[in-house]
Amino acid sequence: MNVANNWKDYEILDMANGEKLERWGDIILIRPDPQIIWKTKSFPKKWNNVNARYVRSSTGGGSWKYNKNVPNNWKIHYKDLVFNIKPMGFKHTGLFPEQAVNWDWLINKIKNEKREIKVLNLFAYTGGATVACSYAGASVCHVDSSKGMTSWAKENIESSGLGKNPVRFIVDDVVKFVNREIRRGNKYDGIIMDPPSYGRGANGEVWKFEDNIFDLVELCSKVLSDKPLFFLINAYTTGIASTVLENILRLNIKVKGKFSHGEVGLQMTNSKLILPCGIYGRWES
Numbered sequence: 001m002n003v004a005n006n007w008k009d010y011e012i013l014d015m016a017n018g019e020k021l022e023r024w025g026d027i028i029l030i031r032p033d034p035q036i037i038w039k040t041k042s043f044p045k046k047w048n049n050v051n052a053r054y055v056r057s058s059t060g061g062g063s064w065k066y067n068k069n070v071p072n073n074w075k076i077h078y079k080d081l082v083f084n085i086k087p088m089g090f091k092h093t094g095l096f097p098e099q100a101v102n103w104d105w106l107i108n109k110i111k112n113e114k115r116e117i118k119v120l121n122l123f124a125y126t127g128g129a130t131v132a133c134s135y136a137g138a139s140v141c142h143v144d145s146s147k148g149m150t151s152w153a154k155e156n157i158e159s160s161g162l163g164k165n166p167v168r169f170i171v172d173d174v175v176k177f178v179n180r181e182i183r184r185g186n187k188y189d190g191i192i193m194d195p196p197s198y199g200r201g202a203n204g205e206v207w208k209f210e211d212n213i214f215d216l217v218e219l220c221s222k223v224l225s226d227k228p229l230f231f232l233i234n235a236y237t238t239g240i241a242s243t244v245l246e247n248i249l250r251l252n253i254k255v256k257g258k259f260s261h262g263e264v265g266l267q268m269t270n271s272k273l274i275l276p277c278g279i280y281g282r283w284e285s
Contacts, residue, residue, distance in 0.1 A: 006104070009024070009025050012275060014047065016040055018036050019031065020033050027070060032056055032062075050067055052066045052087065061090065078097075081132060102132075107135065109284060119189065121143065121192045126149055130156075131156050133190070145174070174195075174207075174216070178216075192232045210237070213248065233280060242262055255285065263280075265277050
């Protein structure tokens with residue numbers, strides 16, 4: 001388990017009964033998490049001081065219930081990176097703090113190279129990895145089918161003081177974009193993807209992780225440069241083991257390098273409890 005334990009502006013204060021009590025800067029939120037199946041609260045009194053709670057509806061979806069004023073958006077820092085946080089309609093805040101494990105890994109890989117690195121970030125969401133790679137000095141192509149998420153990613157780049165860095169923001173279906181890059185002959189030294197379990201592209205294209213992930217990795221292998229640096233797959237799809245992601249990379253990347261896989265997680269403050277949050281597969285030169 002790779003634990004994101006270098007945060008100062010984020011922490012899990014407690015977790016029980018399918019919910020986690022989190023601090024995002026000065027704001028305390030309660031959000032549901034299916035991994036939290038135990039019932040015992042470690043710090044019951046901490047649950048009394050909450051700004052907002054996301055409550056699921058019996059008919060699907062849910063909504064935020066506010067106990068105190070919560071700004072429409074606020075900023076938190078991870079080391080030198082700055083992210084804009086906004087409570088969204090489906091429990092999310094626009095950031096997955098466990099991904100700091102991968103941000104650190106990406107920054108280290110890029111900074112240790114003495115050449116220009118071009119990175120392709122697919123299903124790039126609000127751009128956590130885009131910000132990390134840009135901060136490290138890479139030229140980044142950020143691709144997501146959501147115009148709103150892409151605008152949010154631009155805000156994060158600006159907030160981190162990276163507005164003048166070479167970042168290309170593309171609102172498009174990932175598969176269609178990669179196919180065009182193949183035809184154009186464009187190549188990338190690093191590829192990152194964080195595909196959803198299920199989704200639809202900008203023009204209604206259907207994505208299902210189990211059915212499409214192998215074909216996408218195979219496709220993306222065609223835009224790797226002659227001296228590739230890394231290939232990172234993140235996943236949150238239930239029932240998929242991290243070994244599967246490494247297997248897919250092994251079958252598609254024939255360049256000599258190191259393959260690995262694992263889980264990412266978050267440790268609760270003042271506790272040995274760790275919340276598993278997702279999986280990854282990596283190849284690196």
